[in-house]
Amino acid sequence: MDTGEWITVGMDRRFGVERLRAHFTAHSYERHAHETYAVGLTEAGSQSFHCRGAVHRTRPGSIITFNPTELHDGHATGAEGFLYRMLYIEPQTVVSVLDDAGIRLPWDMALPATLSEDPALARLIADAARAFAEPGATLARSETLAAMVVGLARRQAGAPAPRTGHPGDAALARARDHLHAHLGDDITAEDLADVAGLSRFHLSRSFARRYGAAPATYLRWIRLERAKRLLAAGEPAAQVAAATGFTDQAHLTRRFKGAYGVTPARFQRAARAA
Template identity: 45%
Template structure:
């Protein structure tokens, strides 16, 4: 019998979410977030792939994912792992850094998905406990600012790529395909549609997109639909309506992919935003 469990919290008014979970059998389907995701492993070890390499986050280690970093995850052994993770929107990160430094900075980039840093682990743990434990809004904001500043100071290595960096031919193809998917995430697109948008063969589309983004185009399309579903769930829409409006066949189809991707059901995610403030 599985002993998997999870507890979720999300802010009702800004892109800030947190999860505390223990997984022995749950396997994360490859996915990404439109936020920064900072986690700390409390017990056991989690194995995952990110940016083309395999990684393991063991007890006390910190994980750092940039927005749109594709990754998966599962227990490294039969004993499972317990971890805490916080998802912070880029705009919240930018505001926190401005509060800490007094000036507007570029968004950070984390090149190492796993960090061995007890100070960061302690800082993340304190913020996470405040978010899920009912601390005052003022205390949460103070810890959020301190955590973001510490993560950037101790974990980030470089800034964003310059906007003028030239793209290779394969990157241009991948960007055209991504733009087509972003523009119409609910359209029933075919491989031929994407090939036409990119001006090349279907095989070239798949290879270029997989190389650039770590996803097949169909996986990326599903990711876009899941993000739509998250927003609709946060607005309080019935789950059956959410499924219909976000491109899933029905509520069970949405629930299956939502749980595989995020580790919680749509119902738990909806309830997480209804927790009373203290």
């Protein structure tokens, strides 16, 4: 694990979510609180903190949750330090997500477990944290945020399962066709929900059942396939990135290599030589 200290932060005001990822060895947080829900994961090492009248100690995979205005501090448990991620979510965002999913809870939903071990929920938190760190991931942010908030509500606050039903194929096909027709645009969950006539949460779950992937993943697939065709036709990589909805050439390169094992430049050279 990295022995230095560093921190990265970001804010997405559209969703009311702030992200943080950091590694600390010597830094010690003073006692403080947030106006938001704070949800995170320890990725490596261990941190210790005081909250709710007790001392808590994390380990890799531990889930940390603080309710709004809940006082806490924090520091490394040992000399090796700790690596962790946090998402700070506006209460109104939580209310909006749960309302969209058809879950009715008091507006001041209390998360009872300051520290917990739940691998399934940890994966949802990690997915959301990665989406909010990924450039140009509006649709993925909406989907992963909803899955995480609903997961928290169900697994920690005792909320009932959302009622998603089984929409007709025509509604889902409209959403799929919209993705194909606008793959170069910054498509939002609200766009797709309006096209399909479904709630955002309902659409995401039903789309995944019908097509094998949630809309954000499906969109990435078809963007990459379109990029492959444009590259093979000789289009410059920077223009291909812009035409297929990637934020820049570096973003396209990272995703392209992750999907196909080669960079766009190498793929294009091979296509020209064929």
